[in-house]
Amino acid sequence: MVDINKIRIEPPIINSSCAWASELAQLEELYNSPHTGAVTTRTATLDGFTEDSSHAVVFGHTSASTPNSYGYSPHPLSSYIRWTQSILSRGTNSKPFIISITSNTVNELSQMVEHIQELRRTLGDDSEGSPSRIAIELNTSCPNIRGKPPPAYSFTTLLPILEVLTHAYRADRTLTIGLKLAPYLASFQFEEVVESVASLSYDLEDGNRVNPFAFFTCTNTVGNSLFFAHQTTSSLGETNAYALGPILGGLAGEPIHALSLGNVYSFAHLLESHKDKAMREIKMIGVGGVMDKSGVQRMKKVGAAVVGCATLLGREGVKGFEKLA
Numbered sequence: 438m439v440d441i442n443k444i445r446i447e448p449p450i451i452n453s454s455c456a457w458a459s460e461l462a463q464l465e466e467l468y469n470s471p472h473t474g475a476v477t478t479r480t481a482t483l484d485g486f487t488e489d490s491s492h493a494v495v496f497g498h499t500s501a502s503t504p505n506s507y508g509y510s511p512h513p514l515s516s517y518i519r520w521t522q523s524i525l526s527r528g529t530n531s532k533p534f535i536i537s538i539t540s541n542t543v544n545e546l547s548q549m550v551e552h553i554q555e556l557r558r559t560l561g562d563d564s565e566g567s568p569s570r571i572a573i574e575l576n577t578s579c580p581n582i583r584g585k586p587p588p589a590y591s592f593t594t595l596l597p598i599l600e601v602l603t604h605a606y607r608a609d610r611t612l613t614i615g616l617k618l619a620p621y622l623a624s625f626q627f628e629e630v631v632e633s634v635a636s637l638s639y640d641l642e643d644g645n646r647v648n649p650f651a652f653f654t655c656t657n658t659v660g661n662s663l664f665f666a667h668q669t670t671s672s673l674g675e676t677n678a679y680a681l682g683p684i685l686g687g688l689a690g691e692p693i694h695a696l697s698l699g700n701v702y703s704f705a706h707l708l709e710s711h712k713d714k715a716m717r718e719i720k721m722i723g724v725g726g727v728m729d730k731s732g733v734q735r736m737k738k739v740g741a742a743v744v745g746c747a748t749l750l751g752r753e754g755v756k757g758f759e760k761l762a
Contacts, residue, residue, distance in 0.1 A: 439474075439742045441720045442613040442651035443569035444533040446474035446743050450733065450761050453654065453724040453745035454480050454537035454576060454617065456494060456507050461520045467750075468524050468532060472758035477745065478510075478517045480537040480576040480617075483545050485513040491682040492581075495669040496752060501728050502690035503748045504664045506581050506681045514538060514549055518556050521571065525560055531568050537617065539576040541588065546575075546601045554609065563611045572651075573612065575602060578619035580660025580687045587660070589619035590626070592633045599649075603637050606649035615652035615722070618704075620659050620696050627703045631711065638715040648715035654722040654745065655700045658687030690726055690748035697725025698739050705740025733761050 438447040451474055452458055452467055459479045467476045486509035494505035510517075514536075521534045536553055540546040550573065557563050557571050575598070577589040588595045602614050616634075621627055630653075638648040664680035701723040708719050723741030727733055728749050736744045749757040 439720065440568075441572070441615075441742070443611045444475065444535075444572050444613045445531060445568040446533065448472065448474045448762065449743040450758060451475040451535070451722070451743060451745045452477050452750050453722075453747045454478065454574065455747035455750065456505070457747065457750045459510055459512065461523075464520055465524060466755045468528065470755045470758055472762055473532070473755075474743070475533045475535055477535040477574065478521070478537050479512075480509045480539050480579065481512060481514040481517050482509050482539060483514055483549055485511050487511070493681060494751065495664060495680045497664065497668055497690070498670045500691050501726070501748055501752060502664075502688065502692050503751055504662055504669075504680060504686045504688050505658065506683045506686040508579060508581050509539060509576075514552060518552055522556055522560065525570055531570060533568070533570045533572055535572045535574050535615070537574045537576050539579070541585070541598070543597055543601055546598055550601060550605045554605065554612070557612070563609055565611060569611055569613055572615065573602070574615045574617050574654060576617045576657070578617055578657035580619070580658060581683075587619050587657075589630075589657075592629050596633060596636075599634070599637060603649040607639075610647070613651050614649055615654055616650060617657055618653055618655040618700070620656035620693065620700055620725075621703070624703070627700075627707055631704070631707045631716065634719075635711065635713050635716050638713050646713065646715045648713070648719065650719060652720045652722055652743075653704055654724055655704060656693065656697045656725050658689045659693050659696065660687050661685050662688035691728060692726065694726025694732065697723065698735055700725075701736060701741050702739035709740075727761070729760055730762075
């Protein structure tokens with residue numbers, strides 16, 4: 438069991454935000470599984486993302502890899518709010534939903550957060566005395582949005598957006614907020630993220646120091662990755678054909694596992710040694726190439742409190758989580 442601010446995750450295994458958490462039926466199946474401790478929705482925008490035939494995922498045939506060219510969910514945030522309310526209103530347990538959202542404007546993100554807070558108030562989720570069933574994850578790191586590079590790679594530019602979430606947390610400290618981060622390669626990138634988030638810590642009247650962000654989810658897919666069609670299970674029979682329509686996409690699955698472990702380790706080390714007590718409270722959700730129980734153990738060894746999976750879900754369905762128990 439892992440507590441992240443006001444949400445409780447038991448078992449500490451979840452799906453990460455992905456295309457296989459897009460629809461109501463998919464979310465219901467994830468929620469009903471005894472092997473998931475929380476459900477993460479596919480990343481939503483306020484009005485929905487325009488999806489077409491160029492947005493796709495393929496599966497590698499020699500490794501558990503999933504190159505994809507997906508953007509965000511075609512469903513607007515209102516759909517996920519409605520579906521989450523429906524599932525939680527019928528549910529009898531305290532399994533939480535992590536609603537994944539994104540926006541690059543302050544006003545739009547403010548609207549999205551308020552819509553989620555309205556849902557929490559409707560469900561009585563903002564009570565001080567009991568675990569929450571809804572958290573927010575801000576996706577800062579999708580590599581497949583044309584003309585919009587992941588802001589996670591220039592983290593200081595994200596501060597106005599993070600201030601929106603900070604304001605929401607100051608108004609309601611039962612709100613659990615996290616960040617989905619990009620895969621980083623250099624030490625200064627990890628330090629920039631940590632120090633930018635640390636700048637948002639503040640002191641309460643009782644002297645306790647808090648930070649609005651309760652968890653980091655890392656990593657997202659590795660952008661600018663290329664697969665040929667003959668490397669995938671959906672081979673077109675042409676050795677020179679590209680697997681994805683846009684040619685380049687985000688890579689997930691086993692090939693990024695070592696990089697994901699390194700990212701989790703680097704953040705966990707910086708957080709646990711930080712001079713700001715509030716930063717030492719931030720939990721890591723480790724995502725990237727976990728396909729079996731040994732992958733879960735590796736993630737936990739490098740500092741993940743919770744482990745998330747997407748490729749496993751896409752390849753094997755919800756039953757795949759059974760092998761992680």
